[in-house]
Amino acid sequence: MSAAARDLPSGGPLAPTLDELRAAVDVAAGRRPADLRLTGARLLNVFTGEVEAVDVDVAGRLVAAVTPAGAGGAPDAADEIDLAGAHLAPGLIDGHLHVESSLVTPAAYARAVLPRGVVGGINDPHEIANVAGLEGVRWWLAFAGDLPFDLWTAAPSCVPSTALETAGAELGVGEIDELLAHPRVVGVAELMSFPDVVAGDFEQLAKVAVAEHVGKTTEGHAPGLGGRALQAYLAAGIGSDHESTSLEEGREKLAAGAFLMVREGSVTRDLDALLPLVTPRHADRIGFVTDDRLPHDLLAEGAVDVLVRRAIAAGVDPVYAVRCASWNTALHYRLPRRGAVAPGYFADLLVIDDLRAFRVARVLRHGRWVAEGGRLTEAAERALADAAAAAERRPEAAGLRSSVRLPDLGDGTLRMAAPEAGRRVRVLRPLPGQVVTEATTAVPKVVAGEVVADPERDLLKVACVHRHGRPAPGTGVGLGLVQGLGLRRGALASSVGHDHHNLMLVGADDDAMRRAALRVAELGGGFVVDDGERVVAELALPIAGLVTAAPLEEVVVDLDALDAAVRALGGSGSDAFMTLSFLGLAVIPALRVTDHGLVDVVAARLVPLAV
């Protein structure tokens, strides 16, 4: 070859080098022994829809050749494994997820899902972006670079979510454009600001345009949108949607050209409703995603493998079910050499010993075994630990570990002045199992000219405390009343508060609220339960106040302790923390509390306590 060619880029950091390509070609051609040969496999071929009896030769990180079983014609491999008729499938890719929802780092997330056959996913680090902006997203990206797991990233598009809150950072079109240059960034993440898009807002259209300019996608988020509004949203150039909850909604979006992501999260579970659309007739247009999965569900049920398993159980052709969590997603996002078991593709594949149950026996990732029998291999454990340690040493790490910076919570800051006697005040009422809240009213209990909690009527005080150390209106504390959490005493505090991730507080007395808040600050973030006298349970989330580096199993133990502590106070359990985290979500109706104060979401403005 010419010197010029040798100096040319070799596919970028995510593509094979010329030497790797040559090795794969040599192995395929039979001139060089494979590093690994898998014989007697039944391959789920995502290109033909067939199951084929094959042998697979692996060269380094790549699949070199897929040949008819027993065809031979190449030298003995360095390592050969007879799969004895087990099925083989490409590694699974989750089309849309928020790792932060699992409360752990990408390393801990990968640790939990690799043994299930999930080798990558498209992560929207929307939460960490709201806390730590570009810095946070960059840390996530750099961190993920070392993982034996493909954590692709979509650039968070709506930071902050609204002007009625103070998030930890802002990401404008310029910052999004900057992120799009990173090879692991596949596009712009779900444009949740769908009313603005439908209204033709230039800022939103510019986000689509900058992605298109570099040949990347813009993902959608349009819950319940249909008719001309859906057409307007997609006309902007948005390529997907993962918010369909009914068959009709899914069908309309599919027909309108959206890549239809079928979601099975922890809270929102859409597979059953959308199942009739999951058919080979819809070819490349369907992808499987989890969006948000909570720690317990990840451990007990799984991640995007859940969709494959449940789709197969419901009668979907297994090859197509796998395709929806591999090739279709790789194609939609243009992931290079991923999503299939074929020559030239990265050797990410699953040995499946029971296809009906989709039981994954072994997982090969980039040519190395990362899991066997549901457990990580030692090499994979080491690689994950190394990646986590390297992440800790990065310069961004310190800032992320000191993200909870509270204002003074001394006398008066949690105080709500009473309105004139008998006047009703606004009350947030979360609906069980839903993210929307009702706005109701009540005549409050008043003590010494101050509105106080009244646990007898299940009326608690709720506060949103600015925790990012940025200029926030007034004292940085928004206050209100909430009904439905059931606490008889004590308080809960959380540094997870969608989407701004200010400190969310609820309680029966101010002292307990203050104690819980300060304990969260001491932990650098987390969930805390105070029983009215002292802190009785906690989960530290010291990274950006959102996640921990601990393994998922430990998180679940702490969550169980929190659950018991909340129940002892009269609440429903640890799901109270999820409810609490959504009480500040000022983009979903009806009444919310942010660090700016009480927000009437439908009117899109601040409102006073008194009606």
Add this chain to the structure above:
Amino acid sequence: MSAAARDLPSGGPLAPTLDELRAAVDVAAGRRPADLRLTGARLLNVFTGEVEAVDVDVAGRLVAAVTPAGAGGAPDAADEIDLAGAHLAPGLIDGHLHVESSLVTPAAYARAVLPRGVVGGINDPHEIANVAGLEGVRWWLAFAGDLPFDLWTAAPSCVPSTALETAGAELGVGEIDELLAHPRVVGVAELMSFPDVVAGDFEQLAKVAVAEHVGKTTEGHAPGLGGRALQAYLAAGIGSDHESTSLEEGREKLAAGAFLMVREGSVTRDLDALLPLVTPRHADRIGFVTDDRLPHDLLAEGAVDVLVRRAIAAGVDPVYAVRCASWNTALHYRLPRRGAVAPGYFADLLVIDDLRAFRVARVLRHGRWVAEGGRLTEAAERALADAAAAAERRPEAAGLRSSVRLPDLGDGTLRMAAPEAGRRVRVLRPLPGQVVTEATTAVPKVVAGEVVADPERDLLKVACVHRHGRPAPGTGVGLGLVQGLGLRRGALASSVGHDHHNLMLVGADDDAMRRAALRVAELGGGFVVDDGERVVAELALPIAGLVTAAPLEEVVVDLDALDAAVRALGGSGSDAFMTLSFLGLAVIPALRVTDHGLVDVVAARLVPLAV
């Protein structure tokens, strides 16, 4: 919006501007009247596979909304057309073609195919690159930029085809890399050097790597390749193949991950053989292409629309047949906002008044009617004429019009010294309807110590004359004998000679050959017939010696005259020029003649006349 956003790129030259996006969103949302509304259409929805009764709103160049027929909800459009139940389909895109094979410019090509519903194609300007290198490809690209037709380009990958010829230019990895930066260049064109790829040649692998580095594809060309050699070829990272001629070959390539292009050219017609693979089961993996279509066939039969029509006639689901020439191709090449009729897509669509016959009544391209009833609209005629005129004014045009530079053809240069008496000499024998030649031998007729043509035995002299004005070995003339053309007298000359495009000459006497050659040079390129006394028929191809700016109808008239002239001399007709153009193709067995001399293709070396 912020000033920063307004300054950001708006999707590049091929994407809509922010203002266009806003207009489309406004029209979709019903805030602004559509520029055009098509009502009562039956849409072939490539995303669902269904035929749907819809209305379509167009805003500028874009489809703004596709809504259920009669749903209303938007202001009256500026223009409204009731399609009265006619079918609507996305404009067709040809997945792989060489415009040069039609002997006309992109403007004349577009003129011929737009009325048939072909709104774009992926062109490999391999021929013009062999004549004029980067300069030629750049002219093609700039020319095409003004056309009302999407002429996407793949960077020619094998220029020259072999070291046993002198082409007009070389394109190395560096030049390919340079071309890949152009937004109309979708990737690297068919890597015809498949033996080198299978051998692991770094130069070939580097071509794949530079494309991958910028997120673009590398296309394949692997006739007859199977087994481990096919695996090796694809392992390099090659994404497609269009050379399958049998069902088994097609099935193997499809299963191995190649995007399977089904071709219906003029010479090579593969649709019948591959038809069983053209099924919705193969989803996004099948594309329709024409590769090479000759003028008569283009006019009489059509272009890529031929495949859609014939597939439907053979029983393929019409929506899937259309998908193979629209969405599948757009998806494979990542063509932005193309290949479907959906909100946000460019408004490239076909009104079809007879779906079974796939009869295209009207063609809308980027929101404007370009053809009606099989004829171009006046506006489209004007746009094509303007593009052609602008191309003529470009600085590269002059060089392309003086591409035939012959060496001295005076006494002796066409002379072949006789071997010792009775010794046999090598003879090229083209096989009817095929590109391969046989290598045979004969005892030549000798006059005055010189091998001469012997029309009695159908033995003619053949010459390949270097015509690029570059340093070539010896006199720049390669000589030999050919059998099978049937000329009793006279000579044929052609500046089209694959792949180097040197001057190809065949004749019964040297004077006629010389006259024909000089006439081709005078024309600046073309096909010429000399009857032994004078030039009797010709087709001028003055652009790079390959194509003419004249319309296809005029080319066909000239070809008919050439046909008659060749027949009058005893030949089979104008297809003799195609045969002649392939006599120099030194990459396909068995015996060829280039400007270097006689080439034994299998041995890959020059051979003397005498055996």
